Amino acid sequence: MNNERTIYTVNDVNQHIKSLISQDTSLKYILVKGEISNFKNGAAGHLYFSLKDKDSLINVVMFSAYAQKIVFVPKNGDEVIVLASVDVYAPRGSYQLFCYEMQQVGQGTLLVELEKLKKKLQLEGLFDVSRKRSINLYPHAIGVITAKNSAAIKDIVTNIKRRYPIADIYVFYSAVQGESAPKEILKAFNEAQKYDLDTLIIGRGGGSSEDLSAFNDETLVRAIANSKMPIIAAVGHEIDTTLVDYVADKRASTPTGAAELATVDRREIEQHFQYCLDDMKEAIIEKLNDMRENVSERDKELQEIFTDKISGLKDNIEDIGLELKEALANKLEYLNQALVLRQEQLKALNPRQILERGYSITADENGKVVTNIKEIKKASKIITYISGGKIKSTVDEIEERKL
Amino acid sequence: MSEEKKKFEDELKRLDEIVNQISSKSLPLDESLKLYEEGTKIISRLNQKLKDAEAKAEKIVNIEEK
Numbered sequence: 001m002n003n004e005r006t007i008y009t010v011n012d013v014n015q016h017i018k019s020l021i022s023q024d025t026s027l028k029y030i031l032v033k034g035e036i037s038n039f040k041n042g043a044a045g046h047l048y049f050s051l052k053d054k055d056s057l058i059n060v061v062m063f064s065a066y067a068q069k070i071v072f073v074p075k076n077g078d079e080v081i082v083l084a085s086v087d088v089y090a091p092r093g094s095y096q097l098f099c100y101e102m103q104q105v106g107q108g109t110l111l112v113e114l115e116k117l118k119k120k121l122q123l124e125g126l127f128d129v130s131r132k133r134s135i136n137l138y139p140h141a142i143g144v145i146t147a148k149n150s151a152a153i154k155d156i157v158t159n160i161k162r163r164y165p166i167a168d169i170y171v172f173y174s175a176v177q178g179e180s181a182p183k184e185i186l187k188a189f190n191e192a193q194k195y196d197l198d199t200l201i202i203g204r205g206g207g208s209s210e211d212l213s214a215f216n217d218e219t220l221v222r223a224i225a226n227s228k229m230p231i232i233a234a235v236g237h238e239i240d241t242t243l244v245d246y247v248a249d250k251r252a253s254t255p256t257g258a259a260e261l262a263t264v265d266r267r268e269i270e271q272h273f274q275y276c277l278d279d280m281k282e283a284i285i286e287k288l289n290d291m292r293e294n295v296s297e298r299d300k301e302l303q304e305i306f307t308d309k310i311s312g313l314k315d316n317i318e319d320i321g322l323e324l325k326e327a328l329a330n331k332l333e334y335l336n337q338a339l340v341l342r343q344e345q346l347k348a349l350n351p352r353q354i355l356e357r358g359y360s361i362t363a364d365e366n367g368k369v370v371t372n373i374k375e376i377k378k379a380s381k382i383i384t385y386i387s388g389g390k391i392k393s394t395v396d397e398i399e400e401r402k403l
Numbered sequence: 404m405s406e407e408k409k410k411f412e413d414e415l416k417r418l419d420e421i422v423n424q425i426s427s428k429s430l431p432l433d434e435s436l437k438l439y440e441e442g443t444k445i446i447s448r449l450n451q452k453l454k455d456a457e458a459k460a461e462k463i464v465n466i467e468e469k
Contacts, residue, residue: 136412144461157461161457166411168462169462170461171461171463172464172466188466191464195464270450276419276421277443279425279426280422280426280438283422283435284432287432287435
């Protein structure tokens with residue numbers, strides 16, 4: 001042994017081989033044909049077996065997620081084609097096939113053909129998302145193509161009726177497996193095209209081991225691509241998609257699922273009605289409240305205006321009262337003055353007043369006031385009224401003034 | 404055949420229209436009440452249609468005869 005050379009561990013070697021093999025794309029997703037031997041149903045549904053031909057043998061492992069898809073019961077001696085990748089199991093230094101799909105020979109070639117057809121149609125754009133039409137969830141008529149007396153038709157019809165009984169259901173029975181199936185399905189499809197349908201559901205018959213090859217028929221797929229109405233496919237299983245599933249506008253994995261894709265649920269409609277009623281009621285109540293608020297606001301405004309008016313009037317009245325008072329006082333003052341004036345005047349006219357100013361009044365002996373000298377005779381008695389009293393005297397001489 | 408059936412969806416649309424109109428602040432109360440009445444009528448009519456439709460049977464198209 002030479003110390004200068006690298007010494008690998010066993011695991012190093014196995015890991016290196018593993019990485020080499022896993023990098024080689026020519027060992028990935030390959031189709032391998034052979035006969036099953038050493039078949040074992042492992043724990044948890046995994047399958048372990050070998051594939052052999054007259055010269056060679058290889059171990060195969062198929063995990064349960066993939067094994068579930070197998071539509072036949074594999075057993076030793078079966079000629080099969082598997083889709084698999086080569087994988088190294090390092091702990092044992094062995095390589096094996098990691099298997100994804102398995103078909104019996106005869107169907108194996110179909111698998112290849114199918115892949116080719118799928119690619120071709122895909123390239124033509126038949127599966128494009130942009131081609132998918134939307135489904136009218138309030139259909140007046142729905143067509144259903146499926147097998148007579150199948151569980152599928154019962155599920156579809158029951159669920160459509162439960163969800164949206166308004167829809168008329170037209171059933172077009174057809175064989176869905178067997179040699180005549182593609183032609184029969186196409187015939188039913190063409191017949192359905194003559195009807196005024198909102199949606200056409202294409203379903204399988206039901207049952208786990210059925211052959212879905214009719215739904216990979218090119219003519220049928222192309223016909224469906226040109227359907228007048230949107231198509232809901234309920235053909236393939238969850239893990240096994242047919243070309244009809246790809247070309248359909250919508251795809252359901254169960255018949256019930258197809259009914260659900262085709263219709264609105266009446267419970268949703270009824271819920272919607274309830275919302276509509278609530279919304280309308282709410283809107284009307286809101287309107288009423290608005291109006292009420294409006295009225296009470298107007299009322300308040302009116303009251304304010306009224307109060308303003310009254311207090312204005314009150315002020316007015318007070319003003320007028322003041323004016324009146326003033327006018328009255330003025331009047332009184334004026335009258336008072338007039339009275340004083342008159343008193344003065346009257347005072348001036350009083351004869352006694354005249355006497356006080358030094359004048360005197362002469363009367364005859366009877367007391368009659370003498371206003372002219374001619375009324376007096378010599379020796380008559382006269383009375384002279386003078387301030388402070390009166391004088392009785394006798395006239396001595398009369399001297400008339402000559403005018 | 405579609406005239407009578409199409410009505411269901413049309414009436415649903417009308418119902419939505421009514422709800423929208425009533426919800427608009429500008430629509431006067433008396434008109435709102437009129438529309439409300441129309442709306443409730445549509446609802447009971449559509450409910451009746453759903454009920455009536457329950458009894459309907461699916462139509463089997465016999466392809467061989469065609």
